[in-house]
Amino acid sequence: MTSLPRLGDWTDFAGLRRLQEQRLPRTLEAARRSPFYARRGVPDDLAGCPLTTKRDLRDAYPFGLLAVDRAELATYHESSGTSGTPTSSYYTPADWQDLIDRYARKHVGIRAGDTFLVRTPYALMITGHLAHAAARSRGATVVPADNRSLAMPYAKVVRVLHDLGVTLTWSLATDTLLWAAAARLAGREPARDFPALRALFVGGDPLGPAKKRRIAQVWNAPVVEEYGATETGSLAGECPHGRLHLWADRAVFEVHDPATGRLSPAGRGRLVVTPLYREAMPLLRYDLEDAVEVSYPDCPCGWALPVVRVLGRSAWTVRAGDAELAQGDVEDLVFGLPAEYGVLFWRARGSGSGLLVQIEADDPAAGRDLEEALGKAYGIEAVVEALPAGTLVPHRLLTAEPEVVKPRGLFRADEDWDKALEYY
Known part of the structure; x- marks a missing residue:
């Protein structure tokens, strides 16, 4: 298995660039093994590669970007489709080691004694499975709460957070505000009545400094940001000083200006990513269609990694x-x-x-x-x-109880048989 870089393996941006240059030839060679890039043609350097778009991924559905034998795959996933038709992605066991390692790069570490509530989708998306796998790799107890299941409404989330003494959570940033509103409707104060909670891990929607401060104030717990996509896994994580660093030791990041077509290492535009350790589905200059600002400041944390501010989907x-x-x-x-x-x-x-x-x-x-x-x-x-x-x-959304039923055909005379065969 390929040895993966660690956060402390370098201390300057020059070392980071050398690492990328050493890894890129293998990435280009891996891409040539997929039908999509074999048809398109892959030059000898990244500078000659055109963007890979979400439309390209949709056109290649389901396995047009597969660069290994299907027998080598561990999982298959699809994106949420929030900005169009979902896209496919797939990972080998080695890809999963990289995914787990990147997700677990939290300055608030995941520990064996933690009770970790995963409140992002499972199903075909990667986000719930990834957090679950990373937490288990560190020995934590996972509470698989999902957030697309009728069996887990907000009132039940609040009960579980309180009664199980949940210590860490993983969700959309906005979801934490919904929990807070639901908690108050249930007679609990978020900042006081959940003393076990030591951090909220969030990702998947824009999180500016003001919103981050508000969530931390509401829950009296630090908010730790994560940024990524189903097609790529985690792409950035937060350092102890509150900056969101791109994992540029695992991928090459560029900023695309749609007006000029120019690609640059920093500035404001759309984020473009080339993963460096991807076996099953190599991507070259993949346009995430996310509006971002990227910079290269010196950070007190010592991570020689670029800083990103995620502004939202360009479609928004x-x-x-x-x-x-x-x-x-x-x-x-x-x-x-x-x-x-x-x-x-x-x-x-x-x-x-x-x-x-x-x-x-x-x-x-x-x-x-x-x-x-x-x-x-x-x-x-x-x-x-x-x-x-x-x-x-609506308050009814925050106070509703589960309505999940199993298929049923036989009822007593005093029962509501309109429930027959309902299966939510």
Whole structure:
């Protein structure tokens, strides 16, 4: 098995570049073994490779990017399809060692004594399976809560978090706010009544500094960010100083400017990734279609790895007046409102004239403050509606009990037989 780099294997960006240059020829050779890249043709260096797009992956469904015999595969997965038709991905056992190692690079370590709640999808997506495997590799007890199962509504999540003394969680960042609202409706205070919780691992949706601070304040626990995709696994993780570092010892990262076509190692644009240790499904310059900012600062943590800020899916970028806004741009201002306004949930819609925003906040002053902040930051006309709690996220969603039933055909006379054969 290939020896994988460790975080402490280098201390400068020059060493990182040498590692990438040494590994790239093997990556290019592996890509030539897949039908897709064999047809396209693979040059002798990465600079000559065109982008691989999500459309390419969809057209290659299901095994057009397979570079090994199918007997060597360990798992098959598909993406969530949030920005279009799902894409396929597949991994060998060696690929899984790389996946697990990258995910477990948490500055808040996963320990054998932890009770780890996995609240991301299982099924065909990789995220739940990956967290589960990484936690088990460190000896932790896994609570497989999923988040696409009717058997695990928010009220049950809150009960499990409390009664099992969950110490670590893995979920969307926004999901932690839904748990907080559900906990309060159940008569529990998130910051006080879950003392075992020592960290919230989050990923899968944009997380700016203001939202991160708000979640940490609500739960009285550190928030540790993760960034990745089903097609690639973990691509970045947070260091002890709160920066999200790209795992550039495991992949080459570039920033693509869609307007000019230019690819560069830093700046703002769409993230492009070339994994360096992928057996089953090599990818060359894969465009994730995520809007990001990448930089190369010196970080006190000592990790000689680039820093990324994830702004959201490029498909979620909207024009509001004369401004082009990513989700993270708006969200930073929403969660920059004073905590006493109690804003947890919001939505916005762009138009030619400006931006309409709705927030859950009983105090109309929250709306006025946000209108002013949006105008100052982006020079746009914004209308913000402050709505009562329960308007955007209905309370019934947060208090519902499981309704999962098994198929049944025989009923007593006093039973509701409309339930016959229902199987959610």
